[in-house]
Amino acid sequence: MSGAALEIDHVSKRYAVGARHGWLRRRRAGDEIWALRDVNVRLEPGESVGLIGHNGAGKTTVLRLLAGITRPTRGHVRTRGRLASLINLGAGFHPELTGRENIFLNGVILGLSRREVKTRFDEIVEFADLGAYLETPLKRYSSGMYARLGFAVAAHVDPDVLLVDEVLSVGDVAFQDRSIRKMVGGGDDVPANHLARSRRHPPGGTDS
Numbered sequence: 001m002s003g004a005a006l007e008i009d010h011v012s013k014r015y016a017v018g019a020r021h022g023w024l025r026r027r028r029a030g031d032e033i034w035a036l037r038d039v040n041v042r043l044e045p046g047e048s049v050g051l052i053g054h055n056g057a058g059k060t061t062v063l064r065l066l067a068g069i070t071r072p073t074r075g076h077v078r079t080r081g082r083l084a085s086l087i088n089l090g091a092g093f094h095p096e097l098t099g100r101e102n103i104f105l106n107g108v109i110l111g112l113s114r115r116e117v118k119t120r121f122d123e124i125v126e127f128a129d130l131g132a133y134l135e136t137p138l139k140r141y142s143s144g145m146y147a148r149l150g151f152a153v154a155a156h157v158d159p160d161v162l163l164v165d166e167v168l169s170v171g172d173v174a175f176q177d178r179s180i181r182k183m184v185g186g187g188d189d190v191p192a193n194h195l196a197r198s199r200r201h202p203p204g205g206t207d208s
Contacts, residue, residue: 004080005161006066008041011075013061035061038075045160048183063087063163081160084110086150088165093150095139099130102138103153110157120156127182128152129175148175155182 013036035058043049051059064070065077067085092106103124107117125134128148133141141149154162162183 003045004042004078005045005047006041006043006079007077008039008062008065009076009078011039011065011072011077012037013058013065013070014073036065036072043161060087060165063165066161067163079161082111082157083161083163084154084157084159085163086154086165087163091150093138093146096137098137099128099134099141099149102149106150106153107157110154110159112157124152124156127156127178144172144175151179155179 012034014032014034016032035056039058039062041049041062051062053059061070063085064087065072066079067083067087069087092109093102094105097105103121104114104117107120107124108114112120128151130145130149133145138146138149151164154164164179164183
């Protein structure tokens with residue numbers, strides 16, 4: 001891996017499909033699907049890459065492998081430094097807690113100390129632009145507000161690698177542009193979107 005920020009080395013990922021019957025399950029060779037086959041990606045410090053493709057192309061699978069949520073069937077995945085991921089909308093948040101409380105909760109989950117979250121708090125709030133909703137429980141937030149808060153916290157963790165799935169697509173255009181500028185200006189990121197127009201100024205791109 002040497003100095004690479006992340007590396008996907010000849011990775012393939014297979015999923016079993018079909019119904020499960022009781023404790024035992026008989027599965028034919030056709031009851032499986034290869035989400036990825038022999039994928040190779042190498043990202044150097046300071047680089048960005050976008051994964052663009054149709055539904056089922058394997059974009060989210062790549063991000064899940066990098067985040068350590070799942071393991072490859074074949075090959076190896078390596079990352080270096082602090083990694084933050086924004087893959088599932090609302091992950092790391094509690095719907096009954098306010099926006100303010102969730103900033104501290106999610107920040108700690110992503111590896112910051114409470115003191116570090118407090119130091120970055122004003123910047124996170126300003127970036128999320130939630131205004132008076134900061135003291136409102138997250139269960140009353142729209143999907144766009146969820147995305148803005150989640151990205152604001154993840155981006156201000158100062159990760160070496162930032163993984164972003166399609167969650168930004170629920171935000172408005174102004175927030176998407178601000179988020180892209182934040183990603184391009186900070187560590188290494190691997191965003192995934194179904195539509196190329198969702199990233200109007202992509203710093204790099206590859207099909208998954």
